[in-house]
Amino acid sequence: MARLPTVTDVGRVAGVSRQTVSNVLNSPTIVKSETREKVQAAIAQLGYRPDASARRLRTRKSSTLGIRLDPMTNGISGSVHDRFLHALTEQADERGLRIMLFTATDPNDEIRQFSRMRDGADVDAFVLTSTFYDDPRTEWLIANDVPFVTFGRPWGIDDMNDPLHLWVDVDGWSGVREATAHLLAEGATRVAFLGWPSHSGTGDDRRRGWRDAMTAGTSLTPAQLDELEMATEDGVSQGRDAIRSLAPGSFDAVVCVSDSLALGAILAAGADIPVIGYDNTPVANAIGLSSVEQPLAEVAAGALELLMGPRGAEILDRTTTPDEPKHRLVKPHLVVRTRQLS
Amino acid sequence: MARLPTVTDVGRVAGVSRQTVSNVLNSPTIVKSETREKVQAAIAQLGYRPDASARRLRTRKSSTLGIRLDPMTNGISGSVHDRFLHALTEQADERGLRIMLFTATDPNDEIRQFSRMRDGADVDAFVLTSTFYDDPRTEWLIANDVPFVTFGRPWGIDDMNDPLHLWVDVDGWSGVREATAHLLAEGATRVAFLGWPSHSGTGDDRRRGWRDAMTAGTSLTPAQLDELEMATEDGVSQGRDAIRSLAPGSFDAVVCVSDSLALGAILAAGADIPVIGYDNTPVANAIGLSSVEQPLAEVAAGALELLMGPRGAEILDRTTTPDEPKHRLVKPHLVVRTRQLS
DNA sequence: AGAATAGATTTGATCGATCAAACTACTATG
């Protein structure tokens, strides 16, 4: 196969220099429009594409985002990460960015990967998912001046407004609150909450949503709410066991922090008790489980906007752009379904 | 932040030339071991990492594989792609390759993306998933001399042994045959098959597995088998409706081409009828559904082996390596569970 | 001893693009 055309080839055909070709590509406004058209015709004629590696070498930008591919420990909810990744890839492409994957066994390994990819000039920025308390990854990235954005807010309280930490998150509080209110409006009076143990920021946030809705919509006392509140690790059988441990008749509906737990709740509680899950996974769709849907396309768009500004095609240096917003909280919405199962 | 060290910097510290440093990295054997150690010490001391863009520009290799991220139209079975991607990323990393994602709306759009990424020297090779009859993508890649491997065999009969088309696939015939034989061994006599309409190569292959097992393990006539065979689009409700259309008592077990269909079958057939699914998705695990597990790590390893040879770190030109194997069929295995549902 | 050979390392050129500065042609200004 013949050598691919270069800027020089295009220039020769168009009767201009290589730099003018480069200008047509990168700063079209400074080129006389007549010349620009000649060059564009030559580009089309030769089927020219800029060589990504050469451009990256010169500009010191890779136009690539790194993102860790989670191992599928999440079970059913893995599709959330998957859908987010898809949305991110699509929208990044529109902005001229590529997505590069990596894996890591634990946070420290992940930091090692950051270092590798960063030093190799492989990526310009990282997108992190599943942040947690005192996340060492974000500390490292900030300390080493590597641009990044997280899907998930920083859960150490002080960090929420750290201008160096860009984040997008879904307002789980609002989502669970809406789900709970929906159940109350449908006639439930004692909505149980099936959540995660409280070391999870995300879980605590969703729990507050349930508690606030219950406090506002019922006359139950805090102590009574405590009895409706359960915490367990994620999983179908864990959900089932948790609901079985409740006294029958002590609750008439359940809100869960995940579809896995919700599926377990359905199995234990039977057809008469309405259940609402979280994440709107394919399973929820399959069995007719109402669930809180995270607007992942919006999250992806938000992440890119924080990194690149509303329209740009370049990663901004956040230390020099104090006016840009630093975080974004998007609202999920409840998808109501009628049960197909049991 | 200080400029990152280059080969020249390393050479200065080690007291050798830049090319020797390069040799230590790329052809360690030609460097005297004493010198090699000095250079390696300098590399460690400076924390040197080769610049990926510079290397790629010079070598004309990106050390990157492109893979399309499927939209989650697959519902429950999306996790298969996800797990494959994870295994691929991990093993590619071990071989010094990175994985770059892209999306496409249809096969022609995908071809356009191939062209873009290829011309930009962004990727060296592609990994394709979900091949189908007369796939235009593989034709294009072969015609344009772009290395690739597919997860899924080419379903046009002549193509199966095309030495230019590298492929890995899971032996669905064997998986479904094993599943069917298992049900027969457990006492079933009339195992129904819930498959896809016959324009799908994968589906046909799995159907043959069931038919062969039934022919070998029962004395049912072909006409009787026809009555146990169903075809429908994928989905839980489709599976449920298909099973409901069978006369009750006309079957005593079901094998399905997917976990989605299997879940539908369970809902329709009730607790007494054993059902086996395919893909071993998180849902199967959650509800205690037996299912055929695809060994995706093996598939990923096989894909890389076909592209790069058993140990290499470079993509081979398959036109010049007639001795390397061109495809690989891996055997899935049945995961037996006891039902947790209904 | 002198030449040939292999082993180890260095030097110059190059990959394809962009940056920075220089140049050209033409207009505006005192």
Next chain:
DNA sequence: CATAGTAGTTTGATCGATCAAATCTATTCT
């Protein structure tokens, strides 16, 4: 009229690595 200014374009240098060929050194052969 000469000088400065500006828009548009070109030339030389550079990013960091590897390739190809040259150089140097030690060893072997006739």
